[in-house]
Amino acid sequence: MTLTGWEAAFFWVFAIAALVAALLTILARNAVHSALFLISTLVAVAALFVLLGAEFIAGVQILVYVGGVMVLFLFVIMLVNVGAEERGNEMLFNRPAQVATSAVFLVLLSLGFIYAIRQGYEGLLARDNLITQEQRAEAANRRHARQQDLRPTATGTSRLSQDTQLVGASLYRFAALPFEIASVLLLVAIIGSVMLARTSKQEAATDDLELKDEG
Amino acid sequence: MNNFISSTLALVWQEAPVGRWQTIKVGVLEPDLSKFLVIAALLFVIGVAGVLTRRNIIVIFMSIELILNAANLNFIAFARYLQDTGNLNAVAGQVFTIFIIVVAAAEAAIGLGLVIALYRNKETIFVDKIDLLKW
Numbered sequence: 001m002t003l004t005g006w007e008a009a010f011f012w013v014f015a016i017a018a019l020v021a022a023l024l025t026i027l028a029r030n031a032v033h034s035a036l037f038l039i040s041t042l043v044a045v046a047a048l049f050v051l052l053g054a055e056f057i058a059g060v061q062i063l064v065y066v067g068g069v070m071v072l073f074l075f076v077i078m079l080v081n082v083g084a085e086e087r088g089n090e091m092l093f094n095r096p097a098q099v100a101t102s103a104v105f106l107v108l109l110s111l112g113f114i115y116a117i118r119q120g121y122e123g124l125l126a127r128d129n130l131i132t133q134e135q136r137a138e139a140a141n142r143r144h145a146r147q148q149d150l151r152p153t154a155t156g157t158s159r160l161s162q163d164t165q166l167v168g169a170s171l172y173r174f175a176a177l178p179f180e181i182a183s184v185l186l187l188v189a190i191i192g193s194v195m196l197a198r199t200s201k202q203e204a205a206t207d208d209l210e211l212k213d214e215g
Numbered sequence: 216m217n218n219f220i221s222s223t224l225a226l227v228w229q230e231a232p233v234g235r236w237q238t239i240k241v242g243v244l245e246p247d248l249s250k251f252l253v254i255a256a257l258l259f260v261i262g263v264a265g266v267l268t269r270r271n272i273i274v275i276f277m278s279i280e281l282i283l284n285a286a287n288l289n290f291i292a293f294a295r296y297l298q299d300t301g302n303l304n305a306v307a308g309q310v311f312t313i314f315i316i317v318v319a320a321a322e323a324a325i326g327l328g329l330v331i332a333l334y335r336n337k338e339t340i341f342v343d344k345i346d347l348l349k350w
Contacts, residue, residue, distance in 0.1 A: 001299040002245040015254045026265035052295040069323045076327045080334040102267035113256040121249040128300045166306045182317045189321035196328035
Protein backbone atom coordinates (compact mmCIF):
# COMPACT_ATOMS: atom_id res chain seq x y z
CA MET A 1 0.00 0.00 0.00
CA THR A 2 1.67 3.23 -1.15
CA LEU A 3 0.29 6.67 -1.82
CA THR A 4 1.80 8.48 -4.80
CA GLY A 5 1.71 11.93 -6.38
CA TRP A 6 -0.76 14.39 -4.90
CA GLU A 7 -2.01 11.81 -2.41
CA ALA A 8 1.47 11.69 -0.87
CA ALA A 9 1.64 15.50 -0.70
CA PHE A 10 -1.76 15.69 0.99
CA PHE A 11 -0.77 12.87 3.34
CA TRP A 12 2.16 14.89 4.67
CA VAL A 13 0.10 18.09 4.90
CA PHE A 14 -2.67 16.45 6.92
CA ALA A 15 -0.37 14.24 9.01
CA ILE A 16 1.73 17.22 10.12
CA ALA A 17 -1.43 19.33 10.67
CA ALA A 18 -2.89 16.58 12.87
CA LEU A 19 0.28 16.25 14.96
CA VAL A 20 0.80 20.02 15.41
CA ALA A 21 -2.86 20.58 16.33
CA ALA A 22 -2.70 17.65 18.77
CA LEU A 23 0.37 19.15 20.45
CA LEU A 24 -1.35 22.54 20.69
CA THR A 25 -4.41 20.82 22.17
CA ILE A 26 -2.48 19.66 25.21
CA LEU A 27 -0.39 22.85 25.46
CA ALA A 28 -3.11 25.51 25.16
CA ARG A 29 -3.84 27.52 28.29
CA ASN A 30 -7.47 28.22 27.46
CA ALA A 31 -9.72 25.14 27.38
CA VAL A 32 -11.76 26.59 24.52
CA HIS A 33 -8.57 26.88 22.45
CA SER A 34 -7.82 23.24 23.31
CA ALA A 35 -11.25 22.24 22.02
CA LEU A 36 -10.76 24.18 18.77
CA PHE A 37 -7.32 22.62 18.21
CA LEU A 38 -8.80 19.18 18.89
CA ILE A 39 -11.42 19.90 16.20
CA SER A 40 -8.54 20.70 13.80
CA THR A 41 -6.88 17.39 14.67
CA LEU A 42 -10.11 15.46 14.11
CA VAL A 43 -10.70 17.12 10.73
CA ALA A 44 -7.11 16.38 9.66
CA VAL A 45 -7.50 12.72 10.70
CA ALA A 46 -10.78 12.59 8.75
CA ALA A 47 -8.85 13.82 5.71
CA LEU A 48 -6.35 10.99 6.25
CA PHE A 49 -9.33 8.59 6.29
CA VAL A 50 -10.39 9.95 2.89
CA LEU A 51 -6.85 9.38 1.58
CA LEU A 52 -7.11 5.78 2.80
CA GLY A 53 -10.37 5.25 0.90
CA ALA A 54 -12.68 5.27 3.94
CA GLU A 55 -15.02 8.07 2.90
CA PHE A 56 -17.92 6.90 5.06
CA ILE A 57 -15.84 6.81 8.23
CA ALA A 58 -14.49 10.28 7.44
CA GLY A 59 -18.05 11.57 7.23
CA VAL A 60 -19.02 9.82 10.48
CA GLN A 61 -15.94 11.27 12.16
CA ILE A 62 -16.89 14.83 11.13
CA LEU A 63 -20.59 14.40 12.04
CA VAL A 64 -20.20 12.56 15.35
CA TYR A 65 -16.96 13.99 16.74
CA VAL A 66 -16.93 17.54 15.41
CA GLY A 67 -20.69 17.99 15.24
CA GLY A 68 -21.64 16.14 18.42
CA VAL A 69 -18.89 15.38 20.91
CA MET A 70 -16.98 18.64 20.52
CA VAL A 71 -20.14 20.74 20.86
CA LEU A 72 -20.78 18.83 24.09
CA PHE A 73 -17.25 19.67 25.23
CA LEU A 74 -17.74 23.35 24.45
CA PHE A 75 -21.01 23.40 26.39
CA VAL A 76 -19.34 21.85 29.44
CA ILE A 77 -16.45 24.33 29.23
CA MET A 78 -19.09 27.07 29.23
CA LEU A 79 -20.87 25.57 32.26
CA VAL A 80 -17.76 25.19 34.44
CA ASN A 81 -15.85 28.44 34.43
CA VAL A 82 -12.13 28.01 33.97
CA GLY A 83 -11.11 31.64 34.45
CA ALA A 84 -8.31 31.03 36.97
CA GLU A 85 -6.31 28.90 34.54
CA GLU A 86 -6.66 31.43 31.74
CA ARG A 87 -5.54 34.34 33.90
CA GLY A 88 -2.39 32.44 34.83
CA ASN A 89 -3.25 32.06 38.52
CA GLU A 90 -3.35 28.27 38.27
CA MET A 91 -0.65 25.91 37.09
CA LEU A 92 -1.31 24.33 33.72
CA PHE A 93 0.56 21.08 34.32
CA ASN A 94 1.21 18.78 37.26
CA ARG A 95 4.26 19.21 39.45
CA PRO A 96 7.65 19.23 37.61
CA ALA A 97 8.69 15.81 38.94
CA GLN A 98 5.51 14.23 37.56
CA VAL A 99 5.95 15.96 34.21
CA ALA A 100 9.59 14.85 33.99
CA THR A 101 8.70 11.24 34.79
CA SER A 102 5.95 11.32 32.17
CA ALA A 103 8.37 12.75 29.60
CA VAL A 104 10.90 9.96 30.21
CA PHE A 105 8.15 7.33 30.02
CA LEU A 106 6.75 8.81 26.80
CA VAL A 107 10.15 9.01 25.09
CA LEU A 108 10.71 5.32 25.90
CA LEU A 109 7.17 4.54 24.73
CA SER A 110 7.64 6.25 21.37
CA LEU A 111 11.03 4.58 20.83
CA GLY A 112 9.40 1.25 21.60
CA PHE A 113 6.56 2.00 19.19
CA ILE A 114 8.93 2.95 16.37
CA TYR A 115 11.03 -0.17 16.98
CA ALA A 116 7.91 -2.38 16.99
CA ILE A 117 6.45 -0.76 13.86
CA ARG A 118 9.73 -1.08 12.01
CA GLN A 119 10.25 -4.73 12.88
CA GLY A 120 6.60 -5.64 12.43
CA TYR A 121 6.25 -3.88 9.10
CA GLU A 122 9.23 -5.71 7.64
CA GLY A 123 7.72 -8.99 8.79
CA LEU A 124 4.35 -8.02 7.32
CA LEU A 125 5.90 -7.22 3.93
CA ALA A 126 7.77 -10.51 3.95
CA ARG A 127 4.58 -12.41 4.78
CA ASP A 128 2.58 -10.77 1.99
CA ASN A 129 5.37 -11.04 -0.64
CA LEU A 130 5.68 -7.28 -1.06
CA ILE A 131 9.46 -7.02 -0.82
CA THR A 132 10.24 -5.74 -4.29
CA GLN A 133 8.95 -2.60 -5.95
CA GLU A 134 7.22 -4.60 -8.72
CA GLN A 135 5.19 -6.66 -6.27
CA ARG A 136 3.99 -3.49 -4.53
CA ALA A 137 3.07 -1.86 -7.83
CA GLU A 138 1.12 -4.95 -8.80
CA ALA A 139 -0.86 -4.86 -5.53
CA ALA A 140 -1.63 -1.15 -6.04
CA ASN A 141 -2.71 -1.81 -9.63
CA ARG A 142 -5.34 -4.32 -8.55
CA ARG A 143 -7.07 -1.68 -6.47
CA HIS A 144 -6.66 0.90 -9.24
CA ALA A 145 -8.14 -1.46 -11.85
CA ARG A 146 -11.09 -2.11 -9.59
CA GLN A 147 -11.71 1.61 -9.22
CA GLN A 148 -11.90 1.95 -12.99
CA ASP A 149 -14.94 -0.34 -12.95
CA LEU A 150 -16.91 1.93 -10.62
CA ARG A 151 -19.79 3.98 -11.98
CA PRO A 152 -18.83 7.58 -12.99
CA THR A 153 -20.53 10.52 -11.32
CA ALA A 154 -22.98 12.76 -13.16
CA THR A 155 -20.26 15.30 -13.98
CA GLY A 156 -18.00 12.56 -15.31
CA THR A 157 -14.92 13.90 -13.51
CA SER A 158 -14.74 11.22 -10.80
CA ARG A 159 -16.16 7.86 -9.82
CA LEU A 160 -18.68 6.87 -7.15
CA SER A 161 -17.10 5.06 -4.21
CA GLN A 162 -18.63 1.80 -2.99
CA ASP A 163 -17.19 2.25 0.49
CA THR A 164 -20.46 3.14 2.25
CA GLN A 165 -22.25 0.21 0.66
CA LEU A 166 -19.51 -2.23 1.71
CA VAL A 167 -19.35 -0.93 5.28
CA GLY A 168 -23.13 -1.04 5.65
CA ALA A 169 -23.35 -4.57 4.29
CA SER A 170 -20.54 -5.82 6.57
CA LEU A 171 -22.05 -4.04 9.56
CA TYR A 172 -25.38 -5.82 9.24
CA ARG A 173 -24.07 -9.14 7.96
CA PHE A 174 -21.20 -9.78 10.38
CA ALA A 175 -21.69 -7.33 13.24
CA ALA A 176 -25.44 -7.29 13.88
CA LEU A 177 -25.14 -8.29 17.56
CA PRO A 178 -22.45 -5.71 18.43
CA PHE A 179 -24.58 -3.15 16.58
CA GLU A 180 -27.54 -3.87 18.86
CA ILE A 181 -25.29 -3.84 21.95
CA ALA A 182 -23.98 -0.44 20.84
CA SER A 183 -27.53 0.91 20.75
CA VAL A 184 -28.10 -0.31 24.32
CA LEU A 185 -24.78 1.32 25.31
CA LEU A 186 -25.92 4.64 23.87
CA LEU A 187 -29.23 4.37 25.76
CA VAL A 188 -27.30 3.73 29.00
CA ALA A 189 -25.08 6.73 28.22
CA ILE A 190 -28.11 8.99 27.69
CA ILE A 191 -29.78 7.93 30.95
CA GLY A 192 -26.47 7.98 32.85
CA SER A 193 -25.51 11.48 31.80
CA VAL A 194 -28.97 12.83 32.60
CA MET A 195 -28.82 11.20 36.05
CA LEU A 196 -25.30 12.51 36.72
CA ALA A 197 -25.86 16.06 35.56
CA ARG A 198 -29.13 16.88 37.31
CA THR A 199 -29.13 19.23 40.28
CA SER A 200 -30.08 18.22 43.80
CA LYS A 201 -33.33 20.17 43.43
CA GLN A 202 -34.26 18.12 40.36
CA GLU A 203 -33.25 14.91 42.16
CA ALA A 204 -35.51 15.74 45.08
CA ALA A 205 -38.37 16.61 42.74
CA THR A 206 -38.20 13.30 40.87
CA ASP A 207 -37.72 11.21 44.02
CA ASP A 208 -40.59 13.00 45.83
CA LEU A 209 -38.43 14.01 48.77
CA GLU A 210 -38.35 17.15 50.88
CA LEU A 211 -35.24 19.27 50.53
CA LYS A 212 -33.45 19.69 53.84
CA ASP A 213 -30.83 22.41 53.66
CA GLU A 214 -29.62 22.92 50.11
CA GLY A 215 -31.23 23.44 46.77
CA MET B 216 18.22 -5.16 24.20
CA ASN B 217 21.20 -4.75 21.88
CA ASN B 218 18.98 -5.43 18.92
CA PHE B 219 16.52 -2.78 20.17
CA ILE B 220 19.19 -0.09 20.36
CA SER B 221 20.76 -0.87 17.01
CA SER B 222 17.37 -0.98 15.24
CA THR B 223 16.29 2.30 16.77
CA LEU B 224 19.59 3.90 15.79
CA ALA B 225 19.16 2.48 12.31
CA LEU B 226 16.11 4.72 11.93
CA VAL B 227 18.39 7.73 12.19
CA TRP B 228 21.32 6.21 10.34
CA GLN B 229 20.09 3.77 7.75
CA GLU B 230 22.56 1.51 6.01
CA ALA B 231 20.38 0.19 3.23
CA PRO B 232 21.96 -1.24 0.08
CA VAL B 233 20.29 1.42 -2.10
CA GLY B 234 21.66 4.26 -0.01
CA ARG B 235 20.32 6.31 2.82
CA TRP B 236 19.03 9.32 0.85
CA GLN B 237 17.32 7.13 -1.70
CA THR B 238 15.47 5.31 1.09
CA ILE B 239 14.37 8.59 2.70
CA LYS B 240 13.29 10.00 -0.67
CA VAL B 241 11.15 6.95 -1.45
CA GLY B 242 9.70 7.06 2.07
CA VAL B 243 8.66 10.71 1.70
CA LEU B 244 7.39 10.53 -1.87
CA GLU B 245 5.54 7.25 -1.42
CA PRO B 246 4.23 7.01 2.15
CA ASP B 247 3.13 3.46 2.97
CA LEU B 248 1.40 1.69 5.85
CA SER B 249 4.32 2.20 8.25
CA LYS B 250 4.07 6.01 7.90
CA PHE B 251 0.42 5.89 8.91
CA LEU B 252 1.31 3.66 11.86
CA VAL B 253 4.02 6.08 12.99
CA ILE B 254 1.63 9.06 12.75
CA ALA B 255 -0.98 7.13 14.76
CA ALA B 256 1.64 6.15 17.36
CA LEU B 257 2.70 9.80 17.73
CA LEU B 258 -0.93 10.91 18.13
CA PHE B 259 -1.31 8.23 20.81
CA VAL B 260 1.84 9.40 22.62
CA ILE B 261 0.63 13.03 22.53
CA GLY B 262 -2.70 11.89 23.97
CA VAL B 263 -0.99 9.96 26.78
CA ALA B 264 1.17 13.02 27.48
CA GLY B 265 -1.99 15.09 27.88
CA VAL B 266 -3.56 12.56 30.24
CA LEU B 267 -0.41 12.30 32.39
CA THR B 268 0.55 15.96 32.63
CA ARG B 269 -2.51 18.22 32.45
CA ARG B 270 -4.49 19.23 35.54
CA ASN B 271 -7.69 20.32 33.80
CA ILE B 272 -10.05 17.33 33.65
CA ILE B 273 -11.72 18.58 30.44
CA VAL B 274 -8.37 18.66 28.62
CA ILE B 275 -7.71 15.14 29.95
CA PHE B 276 -10.97 14.00 28.32
CA MET B 277 -9.88 15.65 25.05
CA SER B 278 -6.59 13.73 25.26
CA ILE B 279 -8.55 10.50 25.62
CA GLU B 280 -10.38 11.39 22.41
CA LEU B 281 -6.95 11.81 20.77
CA ILE B 282 -5.92 8.33 21.93
CA LEU B 283 -9.11 6.77 20.53
CA ASN B 284 -8.57 8.58 17.24
CA ALA B 285 -5.05 7.17 16.97
CA ALA B 286 -6.55 3.69 17.28
CA ASN B 287 -9.09 4.55 14.57
CA LEU B 288 -6.31 5.67 12.23
CA ASN B 289 -4.54 2.34 12.77
CA PHE B 290 -7.71 0.38 11.99
CA ILE B 291 -8.40 2.33 8.78
CA ALA B 292 -4.78 2.06 7.62
CA PHE B 293 -4.78 -1.72 8.10
CA ALA B 294 -8.15 -2.01 6.34
CA ARG B 295 -6.65 -0.25 3.31
CA TYR B 296 -3.55 -2.47 3.50
CA LEU B 297 -5.74 -5.59 3.48
CA GLN B 298 -7.72 -4.21 0.53
CA ASP B 299 -4.49 -3.76 -1.42
CA THR B 300 -2.89 -7.09 -0.57
CA GLY B 301 -5.69 -9.56 -0.14
CA ASN B 302 -9.45 -9.30 -0.21
CA LEU B 303 -10.60 -6.25 -2.15
CA ASN B 304 -13.74 -5.99 -0.01
CA ALA B 305 -11.98 -6.01 3.38
CA VAL B 306 -13.78 -3.38 5.45
CA ALA B 307 -13.68 -5.08 8.88
CA GLY B 308 -11.37 -2.34 10.16
CA GLN B 309 -13.87 0.32 9.16
CA VAL B 310 -16.70 -1.52 10.97
CA PHE B 311 -14.54 -1.66 14.10
CA THR B 312 -13.91 2.07 13.79
CA ILE B 313 -17.65 2.77 13.83
CA PHE B 314 -17.93 0.93 17.15
CA ILE B 315 -14.96 2.85 18.57
CA ILE B 316 -16.64 6.12 17.61
CA VAL B 317 -19.86 4.97 19.32
CA VAL B 318 -17.98 4.08 22.51
CA ALA B 319 -16.09 7.40 22.39
CA ALA B 320 -19.34 9.34 22.11
CA ALA B 321 -20.87 7.44 25.05
CA GLU B 322 -17.69 7.94 27.08
CA ALA B 323 -17.68 11.67 26.40
CA ALA B 324 -21.33 12.04 27.41
CA ILE B 325 -20.86 10.14 30.70
CA GLY B 326 -17.51 11.78 31.43
CA LEU B 327 -18.79 15.29 30.92
CA GLY B 328 -21.84 14.50 33.07
CA LEU B 329 -19.36 13.46 35.78
CA VAL B 330 -17.42 16.71 35.33
CA ILE B 331 -20.60 18.75 35.83
CA ALA B 332 -21.58 16.77 38.96
CA LEU B 333 -18.02 17.14 40.27
CA TYR B 334 -17.95 20.87 39.63
CA ARG B 335 -21.27 21.29 41.41
CA ASN B 336 -19.99 19.51 44.53
CA LYS B 337 -16.30 20.43 44.68
CA GLU B 338 -16.17 23.73 42.75
CA THR B 339 -13.02 22.63 40.92
CA ILE B 340 -12.02 20.87 37.72
CA PHE B 341 -8.37 20.33 38.65
CA VAL B 342 -7.60 16.66 39.16
CA ASP B 343 -5.10 17.22 41.97
CA LYS B 344 -7.78 19.00 44.03
CA ILE B 345 -10.15 16.03 43.68
CA ASP B 346 -8.51 13.86 46.33
CA LEU B 347 -11.43 12.51 48.33
CA LEU B 348 -10.36 8.89 47.69
CA LYS B 349 -6.68 9.59 48.36
CA TRP B 350 -5.43 7.97 51.53
